[in-house]
Amino acid sequence: MNIRLDNLTVNFDDRFQLEEVNWQLDDSQHWVVTGANGSGKSALAAVLASAGENLSGNIDGIPAKVGLVSFEAQAELIEAELKKDDADIMDVIAEGTPVHEILNPGDSNQQLIDELVEKFQLQALVNRAFRKLSTGESRKVMLIRALASEPDLLVLDEPFDGLDAHTLEMLQAYLATLVETVPMVMVLNRFDEFPDFITHIAYVDNGRLQHRIDRNDTKAYNELYQLLHLKTTDLAVPAADPETAIPKLDPTQPLVKLNSINITYDGHRIIDSLDWTIERNQHWQLSGPNGSGKTGLLSLITGDHPQCYVNDIFVFGFQRGSGESIWQIKQFIGYVSTALQWEYKVGTGLRNVIISGFYDSIGLYTKATDRQKKIADEWLALLGMSDRADTPFNKLSYGDQRLLLIARAMVKHPPLLILDEPCLGLDDMNRQLVLALIEKICAGSETSVLYVNHHPEDQIKGIENYLALEKREPDNN
Amino acid sequence: MPNNYFNTLPLREQLEQLAKCRFMDISEFPDGVEALKGKKIVVIGCGAQGLAQGMNLRDSGCDVSYTLRAAAIAEKRQSWKSATENGFVVGTYEELIPTADVVLNLTPDKQHTPVVTAVMPLMKQGACLSYSHGFNIVEEGMKIREDLTVIMVAPKCPGSEVRNEYVRGFGVPTLIAVHEDNDPKGEGLALAKAYAVGTGGHKAGVLMSSFIAEVKSDLMGEQTILCGMLQTGSLLCFDKMVEEGIDAGYASKLIQFGWETVTEALKYGGVTNMLDRLSNPAKIKAFDLSEELKLIMRPLYNKHQDDIINGTFSRTMMADWANDDVNLLGWRAETAETAFEKTPAGDVEISEQEYFDNGILMVAMVKAGVELAFETMTAAGIIADSAYYESLHETPLIANTIARKKLYEMNATISDTAEYGCYLYNHACLPLLADFMKDIKTDVIGKGLDLEDTGVDNARLIEVNAALRAHPVEAIGTTLRGHMADMKKIV
Numbered sequence: 016m017n018i019r020l021d022n023l024t025v026n027f028d029d030r031f032q033l034e035e036v037n038w039q040l041d042d043s044q045h046w047v048v049t050g051a052n053g054s055g056k057s058a059l060a061a062v063l064a065s066a067g068e069n070l071s072g073n074i075d076g077i078p079a080k081v082g083l084v085s086f087e088a089q090a091e092l093i094e095a096e097l098k099k100d101d102a103d104i105m106d107v108i109a110e111g112t113p114v115h116e117i118l119n120p121g122d123s124n125q126q127l128i129d130e131l132v133e134k135f136q137l138q139a140l141v142n143r144a145f146r147k148l149s150t151g152e153s154r155k156v157m158l159i160r161a162l163a164s165e166p167d168l169l170v171l172d173e174p175f176d177g178l179d180a181h182t183l184e185m186l187q188a189y190l191a192t193l194v195e196t197v198p199m200v201m202v203l204n205r206f207d208e209f210p211d212f213i214t215h216i217a218y219v220d221n222g223r224l225q226h227r228i229d230r231n232d233t234k235a236y237n238e239l240y241q242l243l244h245l246k247t248t249d250l251a252v253p254a255a256d257p258e259t260a261i262p263k264l265d266p267t268q269p270l271v272k273l274n275s276i277n278i279t280y281d282g283h284r285i286i287d288s289l290d291w292t293i294e295r296n297q298h299w300q301l302s303g304p305n306g307s308g309k310t311g312l313l314s315l316i317t318g319d320h321p322q323c324y325v326n327d328i329f330v331f332g333f334q335r336g337s338g339e340s341i342w343q344i345k346q347f348i349g350y351v352s353t354a355l356q357w358e359y360k361v362g363t364g365l366r367n368v369i370i371s372g373f374y375d376s377i378g379l380y381t382k383a384t385d386r387q388k389k390i391a392d393e394w395l396a397l398l399g400m401s402d403r404a405d406t407p408f409n410k411l412s413y414g415d416q417r418l419l420l421i422a423r424a425m426v427k428h429p430p431l432l433i434l435d436e437p438c439l440g441l442d443d444m445n446r447q448l449v450l451a452l453i454e455k456i457c458a459g460s461e462t463s464v465l466y467v468n469h470h471p472e473d474q475i476k477g478i479e480n481y482l483a484l485e486k487r488e489p490d491n492n
Numbered sequence: 493m494p495n496n497y498f499n500t501l502p503l504r505e506q507l508e509q510l511a512k513c514r515f516m517d518i519s520e521f522p523d524g525v526e527a528l529k530g531k532k533i534v535v536i537g538c539g540a541q542g543l544a545q546g547m548n549l550r551d552s553g554c555d556v557s558y559t560l561r562a563a564a565i566a567e568k569r570q571s572w573k574s575a576t577e578n579g580f581v582v583g584t585y586e587e588l589i590p591t592a593d594v595v596l597n598l599t600p601d602k603q604h605t606p607v608v609t610a611v612m613p614l615m616k617q618g619a620c621l622s623y624s625h626g627f628n629i630v631e632e633g634m635k636i637r638e639d640l641t642v643i644m645v646a647p648k649c650p651g652s653e654v655r656n657e658y659v660r661g662f663g664v665p666t667l668i669a670v671h672e673d674n675d676p677k678g679e680g681l682a683l684a685k686a687y688a689v690g691t692g693g694h695k696a697g698v699l700m701s702s703f704i705a706e707v708k709s710d711l712m713g714e715q716t717i718l719c720g721m722l723q724t725g726s727l728l729c730f731d732k733m734v735e736e737g738i739d740a741g742y743a744s745k746l747i748q749f750g751w752e753t754v755t756e757a758l759k760y761g762g763v764t765n766m767l768d769r770l771s772n773p774a775k776i777k778a779f780d781l782s783e784e785l786k787l788i789m790r791p792l793y794n795k796h797q798d799d800i801i802n803g804t805f806s807r808t809m810m811a812d813w814a815n816d817d818v819n820l821l822g823w824r825a826e827t828a829e830t831a832f833e834k835t836p837a838g839d840v841e842i843s844e845q846e847y848f849d850n851g852i853l854m855v856a857m858v859k860a861g862v863e864l865a866f867e868t869m870t871a872a873g874i875i876a877d878s879a880y881y882e883s884l885h886e887t888p889l890i891a892n893t894i895a896r897k898k899l900y901e902m903n904a905t906i907s908d909t910a911e912y913g914c915y916l917y918n919h920a921c922l923p924l925l926a927d928f929m930k931d932i933k934t935d936v937i938g939k940g941l942d943l944e945d946t947g948v949d950n951a952r953l954i955e956v957n958a959a960l961r962a963h964p965v966e967a968i969g970t971t972l973r974g975h976m977a978d979m980k981k982i983v
Binding site for chain 1 (some may be wrong): 551552
């Protein structure tokens, strides 16, 4: 068996669409399909059992006999049973189809069915009407039916859901004995439920098959784990620390007001007479080609650019150059950039890296309070890094470092969060991780986001203001 | 030439000034930069140290501008570029000094006399003049107008570090002092403290010292253990390894990065920890070698300290200044021509532990140098805290410059004064160690001990460990590193 999906777009009753799926499965492989709720993972699995309407693209190699277990299939069967009842015009009490008939629609291996009924401890129910079973019981029936049909492909959508521990263990062990006989595709939500024999993982998001991962690729596997965690966790963005709260800003004033700004290097003017105001609760996207002065402009706001003292800059209630310190400015800003990541070359533990966000320092030079530690631990839990609180920052992968720096920037809930190309240098998986975290932040706080990016695919929901810089040629002076 | 200031003081006061040094608690800086608020700060000179301090002060909310010599401005020299590109107002002495409430003299020692002579008449009545090194006051006996307050704020790191640490939200250890002869309004200490806060120094630890203690200990440390010993050790160890047939590239690398690696251990846990990184037999070997080295070198350390205390050193160096730096430039050229300097580090992998195992002699040299410098300074009346900072504490910083670009980088980074003293030491120390080096083989430098079994005599090991831990530099080191750890990076 070699199944091949090429650019396949499938429609499901106009409710849902899988788009441009490219996927190859061969019979030596066992896949898990995973993703957040509503991502389309069940739909993708169902496509292998010929569900949905192909709009474009090709699907080849679907075997004749596919054993499918899913909530949808279970629901359909129950629905069908109920309809039979409705359709019964005779004045007798309809019992519905007994379980043993459901288990063997005709040509299944009866000996195997009996064996499985025993394994699932359903002996007492074989003569009962299928529609009278509990959800868990009918699920077991579905499983036995699929297994006993001796399929060429087994598609199991959340097969472990609702099973008691004993049955779960039994089923996992049983499936393991089928590894050489039948290729399996399982839809699973929890990494800890992935059976050992799984060889590949498919990750679905937003109706698209985003990642196909070989399980032996530990790095990708771990990143996927994290991505799924961020997408599915109920954890919210941790609150700020009331003890180290940022001073209140005058609500009538803008966060940032730049008047006729210039930035000049070696006599070449990079930014010329720019005006820009960022009001409270506005989200902005700043774009422009390399060398157009994006980072320079941001560092005028953060106070890292020495020319902030020769420009007319009003930030967070301070006119720059009037005796304020940069620490008074920085307390209102969370900042993430590749440059910061390069500078953050410290062996500080992850918890302390997050806490350093309260002090705007690279490294932590102050004893943290218990409350700060607790907040940092909540962030680590959100990121799925609770077990690494004391791991040195420089031992993290590049993508994880970025996530952690975003948490560091947000830990104090600043009025302005500056994300300077937060996806730069990240592979696809890590980019999605970062974007998932940023969306979570945007949704869960009152922080204004200033997002610098020039990749249209890295859009963030909720940004409504745009500033585009152009590169000035040297003769424009 | 005016009198050496230190030599004009009675012994009682000399001793009192030498003994000044106290580690200040961060709680002693509750007023932040308040004492400098609304005051106009003018920095003279815009080299690495000048630029870094000025940027830090400005970012701390102070009003900072730069004054340069008219020629530097007219010719748009590097100092002018650095200041203007960073958005500072730059003007001549005549333009800016009369407006200044605080003048920071951040020019090299050598220029202090002409610079201070030029700016003093231009300074406002009652203004403050600040130094980063007390040489001009202490050794050259510069007399400052009576109405002016004279302070010193000396970050104990190169300018680049001063800026980088500030940007990270930290700072570098900083020494402050008030010249008591020039504190007419009694505001010297408040200004020095505010200045240390403005550069971020208070976060990393501030030492309250005196001009005299700073000069006499700084000179001693830099010319003996910090630069002199590392230079002499580099040259001797390299030549010995090559002579014994060790690959020159390997030898070059072992030394260039070895100082940094072994002194990193020193930074964390003093001489004891540095030696604890060796196997037991190697530790005993290093201990014995260092005892021998201390015996041979002690008269040289004493001579350096004596010449520094009585002014011979500064007089000799100033004579070279007057003679167009003939000696300094000659020695600098000579260093560039040494075999170690001219042999690039080989493309070989050396593990962290291997630097210890194959560099037993280097460990012994660092131990001997640190202990001798500390012992000599404290014997001369310098308090243990000062002596610790000017010996053990700064050794890893200097070793780091050698790792970057060998002796050239070290001598380019340190002050001319330190460089001059370093060469003086090297010239005396090389012949002094000639006989000692004859008996040195690759077991202590280059290859490591070749032992079938690493057993040692218990009694001897106990003796060595006890001696290591009992040295006074270890006692004060433990205390000061404890203070620092409270403030320093929580790593």
